Amino acid sequence: MESSVPSFVALWTRYQPEVRRYVCTLVPVAADAEDVMQQTAARIWEKFEQYNPERPFVAWAIGFAYHEVLSSRQRHARDRLVFSEDMISQLHATLTEESSLLELRRKALDGCLQKIDNRGRELLLCRYSQHGGVQREAEKSKTSPHKLYYAIEQLRSRLLACIDNTMRQEGWYHG
């Protein structure tokens, strides 16, 4: 009996990256987003009995996450970088609409990363894989971290443009 129902741990382990992407988009400050993730996990754990395994887990979990994002906003509204409540609900709607396409965009990223030259990939690795990587790289190559961050910003914009292009070629976007 128990084995036929997926456990909380199995589901959460599998899908929490999805939930995290959602939360981090609505709560751009990492520490606050982490808070929300913990609260969300706790809430889902409490209510797990009510979960209907026939429904998609992510959608169910995001319901809790949305609620936690709003209450985190109220806690931090005065001193943190937060979106307005109205903005959160607008972004929630946009995210819901976009979610299936986002999955495809991530696939398109593979090809787009190949189009970035070595120096660009090296920079992305510094930024995304190493703690303080950009700072170290700046010291090593005797340049300012600002310049590197700017270059990384340009790389992200290029990747976005490339992904947009791929999606358009595959017929997902019009115009």
Next chain:
Amino acid sequence: MGEKEKTDDLDQIIACVVDGTATADDMAQLNRLLDGNPEGQRRYVRYMDLHHELLERSGAIAESPAISVSVKESKLPKAWIALIGGLAASLLVALGFAISHGWSSGEMTATNQFDASRDTLLVAEESEIGVAVLTRAVNAEWLGEGPSLTGHILSPGRLQLKSGHIEVKFYNGVKLLVEGPADFQLVSVDQVVCHEGKLRSIVPPNATGFSVMTPQFELVDLGTEFAVDVAKNGRSDAHVFDGEVELYLPDGKREPVYKHVLYGGDAMAWSSKGMASEREANPESFSSFESIRIREQASTRERFRNWQDQNRDLSNDPRVVSHYDFQSKDSDLLANSGQGSDGSIIGCEWTTGRWAEKNALEFKRPSDRVRIQVPGEFDALTLAAWIRIDALPRRRQSLLLSDGSQSGQLTWQISPRRGVDFSYRATTQEEPNVMYRSPRIFKGSQLGVWNFVCVTYDRANRQVAHWVDGKQISTAALKVDQPVHIGVAEIGNRGVTAKPRQRSIRNFVGRIDELTIWDEALSEKEIRELYMQSLP
């Protein structure tokens, strides 16, 4: 504002958010930009998703701490293979190490790892916080980056003075005179580490406890004037001219057993092997604050004369289209020694420029502006100005903006991201506004400091370059190859439209004391020389 520009502005703010440098103002602006704007929201959502995908592929996003799944494997995450592709083997090794280190470390919890990837970014930004101001500089030459203009804010960090003298004033009032060659480190408002060189210091009574760490000793000041001299081989002296200092071992513990007190007139000398012996203080072997003040005055006068010479040369340079030296203090007209007419001053008050003898216009109110007219069409162009930025609001600030929007008309502005943007109207429909952005240049710590900004447009070599203080900041290949022209334009503001309509504020906040336009793209050497011959 074109669509492209709008997306760029949005991307910039999102980048600040993901890179941890956003302020509350940025966040408010992001809110405004996205509110009721589905296209912008999609852009934001896609941007954030890309950011998280990159994070996730790198393994920097940890498992949720709520169910701490420990990750012990120390292998390169599979998804990075696409990213690594053709990277050099050496990098792979370095990276493999970094990741395996991060992932296998037992003490590093999942949460820490996640936060750490962002916190360091915040620290990188905040390290701009200063501890001292450069108050004088005489012939100062640095190894690597170093402050050259008085008023520069100094952050904690290492400075290597190749030659010359500088005077620094810490925020707690401690005055420090450094004689090159010197290799030293500003640690905080009350500590300096001296690896090599001569330092002289006056510590006011309210800043006692100021310490200088050297390879042989730590000197803790009790309100006085003293100097230290550290030679490359480790031989070091401490001289006390007035008051009292305590000397300790250089281990930072300040153990009372090893305390040695020196009074005014005393000195202590260490051999390179660490043998100490008492001496008499010798003030003559160090430059005095007074001598630096006098030398600085002399060199300031000399630099002003250099500028006057340069100014005369510019008036005779046939390549100069317009040259405004901001020196004749007329309340209505800004004199132009090039072709074209004088500028009309609207608002703007006369004030002091780079030197006491130099005049400048102060741009403060949104109405302040100078209207100019620059005839001609250009295949090459250099715009250069000495500016003192007094505020960096999150909006564009005009340096020079053509009126109207005919093809070829240009804009030269400080961008909300604190870089410089150069753009012109193109004839083509696809990209009506051709924009060349520099990376971020100006920091909060540079407010109130004179900077020499320059942009070159060069059709023959098909490039646009941004320059600051004689150095090239960025170059870009020409996106749309066509002549540009200035026509009727404004310095420090955006032009007036025939029909009154609501437009965003673009006024420059600060001072300008020179602006020159050449019909040629000056070379690196020329720009460097212009800067060197006109720096305050």
